[in-house]
Structures are given as C-alpha cells and as structure tokens.
Amino acid sequence: MFSIRKTLASAIAAIVLATGAQASTTNVDVELSLLIDVSGSVDNNEFNLQRQGYIDAFRNSTIVNSILSTAGGRLGKIAVEVVYWSSSNAQSRVVGWSLLDSASSISDFADTLASKARTSNGQTAIGSAIKFGADSIASNLFDGTSKVIDVSGDGENNQSTSAMEGRDYALNLGITRINGVAIGGTSLLDYYEKNVIGGTDAFALQASGFDTFGAAIERKLKAEIEGTTPSPVPVPAAGLLLLSGLGGIGAIRRMRRKSTV
Template identity: 35%
Template sequence: MRCLLLCLLILPNLLRAEDLEVDVELFLAVDVSRSMSPAELEIQRRGYAEAITSPQVLDAIAHGLLGRIAVTYVEWAGEYSQRVIVPWTLLSTREEARAVAHQITARFDAGLRRTSISGALLYAAGDFEHNGFHGLRRVIDVSGDGPNNQGRPVTRARDAALEAGFIINGLPLMTTDALSQIWGIPDLDIYYQHCVIGGPGAFVIPVLDWDQFANAVKRKLVLEIAGVTPQIQPVQFTPPVAYDCLIGEKMWEQNRAYFDIP
C-alpha cells in the first residue's frame, strides 16, 4: 500500500519531466463575440499572424534562455464557447512561425454569442495540463472588446488562475461602433486592470483603433516572451478607488431585451 501511494505521488512528476521545456507557455485567448464584425474578426486573425512572424517577435524568442516557446491560439465567446485554431505548438524558428500564421489565417470563422472572460480563463487554466510543454512562465493572454457578461464572476476565475501560478495579461479592444455603444464600456482598460489581469509583471495594452491592432499584438508578444514589465499607464481614465467587476452582467440584464423573442 505504501509503495502504491508513493508511485501515485511520483507518477505525475515523472510524466511532467518528459515535457519539453520552453521559455514560456503562451495561451492566446482571442475574443470572437458577436459584438465584433466579420471584418474585425479578420483583422484580429491577420494581426496575430503578422505579429507572430515579425522579426521583433522572432528575435525575442531567439534571445530567450532556451530560445523556444509554446503557443496556442484559442477563440472564445460564451461560457462554454472556445474554438481551438492552433493547438499547443512549439515555436522557435521562422518556419514554425509561418506554419502557425498559416493555421490562424487558413479560414475566417463567424463570431459566437455572449462574452465570458471567466469561461475563457477557466478553459485556459485547464488547457495547460498535459500539453507536452513545461514553461519557465505560464501566461494567459486575453483580448476582448467588452466586460464579462456570462458565467461565474470574472474575479473568481482570475483569482483561481493566479493561485495556480499563471500570469494574465490583457489586450482590451476599445474601438467604437454601434454595438460598442450597447455592450461596451468606455473604461475597458481600467476594467481589465481591476478585474482581469494579475500575476508578476501583468500588464494591459489598450487598442483604441483597429489600425493599431497588429502593432499592439506585436508589442504585447515581445513583452510576454521576454518577460519584461512595461511601464503602461491607463489611456484616458483615472482608476477609481473601487471598481464594479460585475458591470458586464448588469449591462446584460439591462440590454437583454435586444435578444428576447417576442
């Protein structure tokens, strides 16, 4: 019996020891909720593909301690709506980067309903297990154009991920259109700071215009791969003393009549 218990304790570590060590395991969680137009969804895919194959990102990978990272690209919307576009993949060479970029842009899918940042965080945290890699850092990178409005409160999912040792960074999409007037909030960068991100060196890079998207992703990836903490201040708002991290859920209740069937 004692031998059996010892084997059960040692076995997970033995399995983990077989994983390939990388500088960082990077989970790219990309919002595809229906508040984003088909054109915006395409801009996102092309922006990530451009950033991943950029000289700056490849140089950041090459100058890491091990010179390689692991990456996955997953689109998310509602609580249980996660779509894997690129499964966990080794990224260390220009050829591997081009292969990942090709997977991202091979086709362009339609958006999905609702916005559950908490669902994306919970899915991401579980997806690291048994992915075949062991990173010196484990980073969940969340982009999104609105606050959480489905699933458990985002702070609960964030706190669980932080307790498990993850770093969460944010790319709030603060572009404006007719849908953002209904479902968006003007201080989304502050929402991400207070309610979404966390861990050593966590940061937010806001995007105010779609023309900025590819460069923002490139900068974010370089910082995440290099493990550098940027000095980024909120774009246009001063953080309040307290912040209502349930604002998205309250907005959904207020605006859900848009989706109710008569």
C-alpha cells in the same frame, strides 16, 4: 501458459512506455495561451483585423528574434496555442499547442492561424475563457519558465463565471500572469485592469480600436516572450491632447498582483 504470460508482459510494457511518453515534457521559455474574442460584439471585419494582428506579429522579425533569442540563459523556444472564445461553453482551440523553436515553425504557426475561420459569435464569457486557458496550460506537454494567459476583447464579462473568478482560478492553478488587450476606450481598460489581469508584473494594453490592435499585440508579445512589461509608447507633446480624446493607442496599465499559490 508461457504464451499468455509473454502477451501480458508485452501489454504491460506497452502501457509503461505509453505512460512515460505522455509524462515527458518539453522545456520552453514561455507557455502562452492566446485567447481571442469572437463574441457577438465583434463583427467579421473586426475579427479579421484581430486575427491579422496576431498573424502579422508572428511574422514580424522583431518577434521572431525575441522567440529565438538565447540571451540571458533563455532557451530560444516557446509553446503557443490559440483559442477563440465567446460564450461560456464556446471556447475553440483553433491552433493546438505548438513548439516555436525555429523561423520555419514560427512561420508555419502564423500560416495555420491564417487558415482558421471564426467559430462562434455568442456572449462575452471572459472568466470561462480564462479558466479554459488555465486548464489547457496545466495539461499540456510543455514546461515553461513563465506560464501566460493573454486575453483580447472588446467588452466586459456578461455571462457565467466572472472575470475575477476566472483570474483567481488561473492564479491558484499556477499561471504566472494574465495579461490583456482591451479594444476600446479607457473604461474598458479600467475594467481589464481591475477584473481580468493578474499575477506578477501583469499588464493591460489598450487598443483604441481594431485597426490599432496589431501594434498593441506586437508590443504585448515581445514583453511576454522576454518576461518584461512594455513601456508606454512615447508621444510627441503635440499629440497628447488628441490621444487623450481617442483613449490612446497602446496605452498601458500595470498590476503587480502576486499569485496566491
């Protein structure tokens, strides 16, 4: 009998310890879910440019310094995941939640992303992708001062949950802000502003094409890590007409939509 009781007590203790381990969280400055478009409208060359934009950003000394900065009471660490998305059931977490708290961990994160091939090429289900990111943040083992979903894509939602439904779902779940990078013309930037981004100080950046995506990503990440919004890129007067025709490189629209939580 004693042996049975001892075995039962040991089992209960193991369950308690396991539960406690699962319940513990790591405090970070930002929880960042990066949602990268791999829908059918994105060809393989464009996918590579998009992925490389993120890789280069996390290898950029400015971004590394922003992550590790303890200025203003920051902790100097963030948690990041990368999700490739297309159709409503085609989200793929290619890089799981990673703690970036040193130059080496940031470098490892960039190297891991560089090894991740494309996972799908379906429809453009932005709303479903946002919901996936929100659920992922809600269930991870980090506790960030800011909880951010970042959507990059080259088209409007055309399947399943609407972008607005996904946005509202995420805000109701406690996401701080949903930002976006619209890869295309001003009409897509308008769509992202009205339907995708949300939360306090949320913003949408525009990359006129996949070849300008990297510059927009670096500006976006710096703002998200530091809890700010990016300032528009200064443009010489002689270049204003050209940029107005191209739709701009890294143009910005902001939406200060308060969370309904």
